Amino acid sequence: MDIKLQQVGYAYAKDTPFEKRALVDVNLHIPSGSYHAIIGHTGSGKSTLLQHLNALLKPSEGTVIIGDLAIQAGKKVKNLKPVRQKIGIVFQFPEHQLFDETVLKDIMFGPLNFGVSKEEAEKRARVLVEQLGLPEDVLHKSPFDLSGGQMRRVAIAGVLAMEPSVLVLDEPTAGLDPRGRLEIMDLFHKLHVDKGLTTILVTHSMEDAARYADRVAIMHEGQCVLSGDPIDIFGNEERLAEFRLAAPRVVRFQREFEALLGYPLPKLCVTEEQLAEEIARVVQGERESI
Numbered sequence: 690m691d692i693k694l695q696q697v698g699y700a701y702a703k704d705t706p707f708e709k710r711a712l713v714d715v716n717l718h719i720p721s722g723s724y725h726a727i728i729g730h731t732g733s734g735k736s737t738l739l740q741h742l743n744a745l746l747k748p749s750e751g752t753v754i755i756g757d758l759a760i761q762a763g764k765k766v767k768n769l770k771p772v773r774q775k776i777g778i779v780f781q782f783p784e785h786q787l788f789d790e791t792v793l794k795d796i797m798f799g800p801l802n803f804g805v806s807k808e809e810a811e812k813r814a815r816v817l818v819e820q821l822g823l824p825e826d827v828l829h830k831s832p833f834d835l836s837g838g839q840m841r842r843v844a845i846a847g848v849l850a851m852e853p854s855v856l857v858l859d860e861p862t863a864g865l866d867p868r869g870r871l872e873i874m875d876l877f878h879k880l881h882v883d884k885g886l887t888t889i890l891v892t893h894s895m896e897d898a899a900r901y902a903d904r905v906a907i908m909h910e911g912q913c914v915l916s917g918d919p920i921d922i923f924g925n926e927e928r929l930a931e932f933r934l935a936a937p938r939v940v941r942f943q944r945e946f947e948a949l950l951g952y953p954l955p956k957l958c959v960t961e962e963q964l965a966e967e968i969a970r971v972v973q974g975e976r977e978s979i
């Protein structure tokens with residue numbers, strides 16, 4: 690399902706003395722099956738933007754196109770349910786939205802609400818608990834008796850149980866320790882690869898964007914100021930600096946290595962694995978030339 694934002698503007702408390710313009714003329718194309726990172730400082734409009742992706746917010750200006758549904762400023766849309774079912778949002782600290790008596794009931798809530806049978810909803814819950822690395826016995830526990838990391842996984846399972854075709858992640862690892870962060874981010878990446886799930890990651894982390902995304906958009910003061918291939922965006926450090934952003938660590942490390950070497954590497958690397966390969970190739974070449 691392709692998503693397009695065309696000249697989208699959004700103002701909170703529009704036409705009141707408290708009006709706050711949070712999005713200004715945003716144009717963005719999120720192709721089906723891509724892994725898109727949306728990066729920006731706090732207050733740049735990332736959360737406002739992602740709430741347009743399943744019509745929790747409707748644009749004050751412009752058009753949001755989700756699959757074959759166009760949501761246009763000032764026009765009513767009849768039925769948003771199919772879109773809400775297809776676009777799963779993992780909000781910041783999703784465990785705050787857990788509410789049911791047991792983990793099983795909590796995960797089944799969404800699918801049941803959208804008309805999935807009880808048997809199918811339970812089957813999905815059991816599969817997801819396993820996929821998310823939770824022990825089977827959590828199913829009958831209260832979500833509030835679990836650790837923070839386990840609660841986070843249960844909340845994520847609740848979103849995945851709807852079988853969305855687009856997954857929107859708003860800082861999904863905020864507050865987790867480094868190991869928990871890596872496990873969850875790797876899991877989302879695996880889902881993206883195995884199921885072809887379009888993934889939209891809202892993050893402050895250039896590192897996460899570089900590691901996982903195949904498209905990057907930079908938000909600044911409500912505008913989408915850069916979007917495209919990570920190599921083009923992360924390689925343009927001057928342009929990033931205009932928006933008070935530094936390139937990911939791996940790119941900065943490559944620049945330092947190139948300064949020592951005295952010449953640039955043939956290609957810019959955005960993951961540690963790519964850089965390690967490039968360096969190994971250069972070292973091999975240098976050895977052979979001795």
Ligand SMILES: Nc1ncnc2c1ncn2[C@@H]1O[C@H](COP(=O)(O)OP(=O)(O)OP(=O)(O)O)[C@@H](O)[C@H]1O
Nearest residue numbers: 701709710711729730731732733734735736737738
């Ligand atoms: N409910 C609201 N009412 C009024 N203004 C709001 C509201 N929510 C957000 N804003 C303002 O809109 C702008 C964009 O906020 P938004 O939450 O989209 O930014 P963000 O990039 O997601 O920030 P963060 O990284 O801190 O979550 C900010 O100036 C913010 O203060």
